[in-house]
Amino acid sequence: MGVIEKLGPQPSPPPTETARKLKEGQRVVGVPWPSAEGEGTWQQYVAAPLENLIPVKDGISNEDAAQYLVNPVTALGFLEDLKIPKGKYLLQNAANSVLGRQIISLAKKRGVKTINVVRRNEVVNELKNIGADEVINSKTEDIVAKVKEITGNEGAWAAINPIGGPSSRPFFSAVRNSGLVYIYSMYGDEVIVPMYDLHFRDITVRGFWLNVDVREKELLEVMDLIADGTLKPPPARVKYPLADVKKAIEDALSTPGYKGKALLKD
Structure with a gap:
C-alpha cells in the first residue's frame, strides 16, 4: 500500500x-x-x-490495505471460478489460515455452505463464530465419511486444498461425482488422487495460482468486500521500520499459528 x-x-x-x-x-x-x-x-x-x-476506499486502514492483494483476491477468485450454487458445500483444508477464514466469510455472504478441515479442536468454535457451517478435525475424524454424512451422501460441490502428500487423498473422494478439487500453494511435492475417483467418478484436479491479470471489476469488488468487513485481514502483529526488514522476516517465519501479520512501515 x-x-x-x-x-x-x-x-x-x-x-x-x-x-x-x-x-x-x-x-x-x-x-x-x-x-x-x-x-x-x-x-x-x-x-x-x-x-x-x-x-483504497475511505475507512480502510493502511494495515488492512497492505494485506489486500494475495488472500482477499484469492478468496474471491476461488468463489468466482467454482460457481457453487447457494446451499451447496465447499470443502476446504487449512481452514484456520487467513485465507481459509476469509473464504468462510465470503462463502457465507454468497449463501454457499462450508465444510472446514482443521487439525486442532481449539479452533472449531472460532471458525463457527465467523460463519463456518461444519468443521472437521482431520486428526480424529474421517473426512470422507463425515462429508458424506453432512451432505446426505452427495459429497461437497468442490474442494480446495493447499497441502499435498497422503493428506490430499480424501479430498478427491469427498466431492460429488464430476466435482473439482483445486490445489493451491506448494506444501508437499505431490498430490495423491485415487484411481477410482479419477476414472469412475470423473473428478477433476486443477492447480490454482493467483493470476495477476484479474479483471478490474473483481479487484474493485475485493476493495468493497474489505470495506464492508466481509474480507477482514488479520490485525498487524508488529510494524517494523523498513530498515528492519530482516528482523520482520525472521519474526514472520518464527512465530507459529494464527498470530497476525508482521508489516513494514515508512
Whole structure:
C-alpha cells in the first residue's frame, strides 16, 4: 500500500476508467506488474503503471490495505471460478489460515455452505463464530465419511486444498461425482488422487495460482468486500521500520499459528 507521490506521463487517455480517476496524494494498492527490476517490494518509492493501481476506499486502514492483494483476491477468485450454487458445500483444508477464514466469510455472504478441515479442536468454535457451517478435525475424524454424512451422501460441490502428500487423498473422494478439487500453494511435492475417483467418478484436479491479470471489476469488488468487513485481514502483529526488514522476516517465519501479520512501515 502506498500514496501517489507524482503522476508521470501516461497514455492518453489512460487505459482504464479507474486509472483516469487517480490523483496525486491518493492511497492505492499495487497489482503486480512485469518488471525486470522487481515489483517494488521493500522500497519506499516505485514507478508503476496507473492501470496497476487500485484506489483504497475511505475507512480502510493502511494495515488492512497492505494485506489486500494475495488472500482477499484469492478468496474471491476461488468463489468466482467454482460457481457453487447457494446451499451447496465447499470443502476446504487449512481452514484456520487467513485465507481459509476469509473464504468462510465470503462463502457465507454468497449463501454457499462450508465444510472446514482443521487439525486442532481449539479452533472449531472460532471458525463457527465467523460463519463456518461444519468443521472437521482431520486428526480424529474421517473426512470422507463425515462429508458424506453432512451432505446426505452427495459429497461437497468442490474442494480446495493447499497441502499435498497422503493428506490430499480424501479430498478427491469427498466431492460429488464430476466435482473439482483445486490445489493451491506448494506444501508437499505431490498430490495423491485415487484411481477410482479419477476414472469412475470423473473428478477433476486443477492447480490454482493467483493470476495477476484479474479483471478490474473483481479487484474493485475485493476493495468493497474489505470495506464492508466481509474480507477482514488479520490485525498487524508488529510494524517494523523498513530498515528492519530482516528482523520482520525472521519474526514472520518464527512465530507459529494464527498470530497476525508482521508489516513494514515508512
